[in-house]
Amino acid sequence: MTGILKKIKENLFLVFIVLAYAVILLMKPQMGVQAVQNSGYYIKEMLLIMPVIFILTALLDTWVPKQTIMKYLGQESKFKGIVLSFALGSVSAGPVYAAFPICIMLHKKGATIKNIVIILSSWAVIKIPMLLNEMKFLGAKFMIVRWVLTIIAITIFSWITSQIVKNDDLPKENDESEAGLNINVDACMGCALCVQEYKELFEMNNRKAYIKEHSFEPDQDKLKKAINRCPVNAIEFVKK
């Protein structure tokens, strides 16, 4: 019973929507049928395109040499740095908040504020698989024009930001980051891959991953695997 209650609590929005459907189907059957048809169309379109978008995103994320890009980013602040920043943002997987820790790390290594704004903004807006999706529904001309305008806009406002915001305005990082194992709960998307990999160490609670109370020393190989499998790089391990 508590299990069912927990499930309902976790998916409150879905429960609410289903109830709304029931009400409308009873009160206004025609409108209800229309709503079901609308949703059916979107679910069909989503199932056709979502798997490829996720796979393309993950493949790009794996094969584009991001380490190399990051290595050069710190030293290159002119044209090459801008291009590298756009490239990094466009091929990376995961929601934009997954980019926050990466950007902080890059800034510490010397990346400029301008480039950080470019990475964050292109991470949010310009995704190569998403461009394909946009082309499908809105046409090639629409996609290309919006893409070009967006790149111009980001280039301009990243420069403006760098004129207003200075390095001192960013929070001071306390350099001794906490030793041990940490999960960035804000970034976790609840895929449970870490639990699958290492169920003695991780557990799911309210669709987020947490570290279990443990008295043993984590197995380094298994831990490393779990860290690598996390799609949003939310698990962090700093050696004591």
Add this chain to the structure above:
Amino acid sequence: MDVFTAGVWVLTVGFLVFSFVKDKHKTKESVKKALGMGKGMLISIISIILAIGLLLAIFTPESIAVFVEKQNVLIATISAALLGTVTLVPAFIAFPLVGTLINGGVGIVPSVSFITTLTMVGVVTFPLEIKSFGRKFTFIRNALSFIFAIIIALVMGVII
């Protein structure tokens, strides 16, 4: 399946095969990651789709188009941009949704401003962005994104 979707599938499968030949292990890991990302989002995506389906049955695209047309273009565009900042819809649902609206007669300019702020400005991720980069950075980046989303939309209205 239309030609375009089929093309993207062929491209992806080709990439996947190439990747598999090059590195079996890495490929398996990326596919698992992709499935993980999809699974993590599935329930919220389906909830959002059901909500959109319902909203579009109550307010048909045609009636939205008539309503938007009555407004001043600039006000409609700014309102659409504001709506985009607070709406939590993944981009790959937003594109077919905007396609439906444009086909129903809603103007390009408000549609573009909606879709651009939807992805570029995040009210929901605001606290996290402040924690990471500070108030000044977060405020300036999001405010500029908002302004430029409107400029992009207006320019697109002229070009397309």
